[in-house]
Amino acid sequence: MYENQKERTRTMERTIKIFDTTLRDGEQSPGCSMNLNEKIEVARELEALRVDIIEAGFAAASPGDAAAVAAIADIVHDSTICSLARCVEKDIDAAYNAIHHAKDARIHVFLATSPVHMEYKLKMTPDEVIASIAHNVAYAKKHCSNIEFSAEDACRSDLDFLCRAFEAAIKAGATTLNIPDTVGYMTPDEYAARIRYLREHTQGIENVVLSCHMHNDLGMAVANSLAGVQAGVDQIECTINGIGERAGNASLEECVMALDTRRDHYGVACNIETTQIYRASRMIQTITGVPVAPTKPIIGANAFAHEAGIHQHGVMANKETYEIMTPESVGIPKNAIVLGKHSGRHAFEDRLRELGYSLDQAKLDKVFAKFKVLADKKKVIKDRDLEALIGVVPVSGEERYTLDRFVINSGNSITATAVIRVKKGDETFERVAASDGPVNAAYRAINKIVDKDVVLEDYSLKSMTDGEDAQAEAIVKIVIDGGEMVTGRGVSTDVIEASIKAYINGINKYFID
Structure with a gap:
């Protein structure tokens, strides 16, 4: 039987x-x-x-x-x-x-x-x-x-x-x-x-x-x-x-x-x-905007990492020496291809499918456009970079505010100032503000533009990948006009730009809600 x-x-x-x-x-x-x-x-x-x-x-x-x-x-x-x-x-x-x-x-x-x-x-x-x-x-x-x-x-x-x-x-x-x-x-x-x-x-x-x-x-x-x-x-x-x-x-x-x-x-x-x-x-x-610890079982960054020499030797000889499950079994992808500025849409879409993403056409177009912009700044686009791009593309609808440009003046002997220009539909708004740091100055300028009482409850910044051209991921938690806390996220190869985008992303979420 x-x-x-x-x-x-x-x-x-x-x-x-x-x-x-x-x-x-x-x-x-x-x-x-x-x-x-x-x-x-x-x-x-x-x-x-x-x-x-x-x-x-x-x-x-x-x-x-x-x-x-x-x-x-x-x-x-x-x-x-x-x-x-x-x-x-x-x-x-x-x-x-x-x-x-x-x-x-x-x-x-x-x-x-x-x-x-x-x-x-x-x-x-x-x-x-x-x-x-x-x-x-x-x-x-x-x-x-x-x-x-x-x-x-x-x-x-x-x-x-x-x-x-x-x-x-x-x-x-x-x-x-x-x-x-x-x-x-x-x-x-x-x-x-x-x-x-x-x-x-x-x-x-x-x-x-x-x-x-x-x-x-x-x-x-x-x-x-x-x-x-x-x-x-x-x-x-x-x-x-x-x-x-x-x-x-x-x-x-x-x-x-x-x-x-x-x-x-x-x-x-x-x-x-x-x-x-x-x-x-x-x-x-x-x-x-809540990360897991590197040592988190199954999906932490170190879950399948082997640093000790004796472990590395064992894994190279036979993975079963130190791995009781495979990264692929939980969907951690292999780095099969390298994406860069010369990569076409077909290779880009193939890699997204390998990563498990199935995007509708509108969102795919937006992610690809952001990918081409990023490819001009980075030689090699890694999986975490792609995931970062997907994470900052709006799920549906258009963003209320988008960053147009910014100018920051800062140093240890001057007051930091920020000039921020954003677009809202066909309108453009520009404001300047000063504070004790470049990020806070930028946030004060944005507050003037949106004309809301925005309170920054938490701010974090980390590298998405390694290398000098790594993307920075900024996470902010803000409260607007005494309402519920909103999480904003921004990604860029420039830490100040990532911070500004995160703040604007949180404000856009507030208006979507």
């Missing part, structure tokens, strides 16, 4: 669902907010990654969140689209209204079950919590057949009470039960024991999918998720790069590659297209 034992094992494997909450829990991380166009781009990439469930947002949180969830529900067809909701009817209505056009929709309702949450946050008795779970899961079930219930702070909840809560949710129609470690308190052994107890003492639990949603406050989110899988969990909730509130969530790439690389140990599979992992990670870093 089976050609070999390996094929038989593969056929009998459980498939672990990957529930990605980058657009909901991940976006709640300070400085990680995204506008509508960025959320749509991320959702498309998550679909390419073959994520099973995309938690697109918390529709009741704001009209903007509801619009983003609805837009994603309209365009994504290969993943289930989910919206979070409290155990409140108006939240459930908002969730359903946002997702009801989705090809496959899910409502995710939650209510806290720990003593500290029930007493101090909910101000509800245990019996009132059970009644609310039963009522609101049943209410959600009237809207949608696919219902997930999360017991917030489940890992600090009394186990027998948690069984009662889950039984109420199952009877009311829940199809997935989430046992989250909301504050990142668990150890792997404790979490696995909790899952086993729930499976043995909760009536009807064999008929639903169990899920884990782990936070990383003690650095054990991935380990706890994997322990949950071994104890019977069939869904992992995670985020790209592990972004999320406080110390973040379980990292999708780490969970997935652990299951894939150690399939011999876990005996499970998942549907993720692992060759899209690197691109997804780079996209989140670009959009949020």
Whole structure:
């Protein structure tokens, strides 16, 4: 029947669902907010990654969140689209209204079950919590057949009470039960024991999918998720790069590659297209302006680097000496061709496809135009340069303001001055400002042009590649007129120009929002 034992094992494997909450829990991380166009781009990439469930947002949180969830529900067809909701009817209505056009929709309702949450946050008795779970899961079930219930702070909840809560949710129609470690308190052994107890003492639990949603406050989110899988969990909730509130969530790439690389140990599979992992990670870093550490597993800059001589010798002899997975398996491309000023459009488009990018014609034209400008400044265009160009091209629509030219006068014995000229449609505006540094002077001049109260909350500058002609990447986080924080990004071979472009990019995002 089976050609070999390996094929038989593969056929009998459980498939672990990957529930990605980058657009909901991940976006709640300070400085990680995204506008509508960025959320749509991320959702498309998550679909390419073959994520099973995309938690697109918390529709009741704001009209903007509801619009983003609805837009994603309209365009994504290969993943289930989910919206979070409290155990409140108006939240459930908002969730359903946002997702009801989705090809496959899910409502995710939650209510806290720990003593500290029930007493101090909910101000509800245990019996009132059970009644609310039963009522609101049943209410959600009237809207949608696919219902997930999360017991917030489940890992600090009394186990027998948690069984009662889950039984109420199952009877009311829940199809997935989430046992989250909301504050990142668990150890792997404790979490696995909790899952086993729930499976043995909760009536009807064999008929639903169990899920884990782990936070990383003690650095054990991935380990706890994997322990949950071994104890019977069939869904992992995670985020790209592990972004999320406080110390973040379980990292999708780490969970997935652990299951894939150690399939011999876990005996499970998942549907993720692992060759899209690197691109997804780079996209989140670009959009949020939050880089990952060089030593970040799977996608950090050093993840496949070998500096020690003994390691280098081993890898050259046989990669398996020090590499348990290949860079190509997670989508880190090989440098197959060199691009430069004489490279044509065909070679340019081929390299983008090899990097995993599929751009529409309008965006491809814009990126190619920027590529030709950059090629006049750099002899060799590297993959990171191409990724940088893609990251600064508007997702859709035209930029409100574009930099025309700038003149900076600066030194250690004079006051820095900046003359900035920008275009807004057919109009041109030019202003001058002085400050204690060239970047700040430039920003003050731009503030005069846009006539807004722009506060710079954070600024960073780094090299995208090596060499004296490397591109600089500037990231700014700004608040305009007391609104939400916006991330701006600029890239140039000139650090001042990159800084100015980042500031203007952030301002353009504010007006797009």
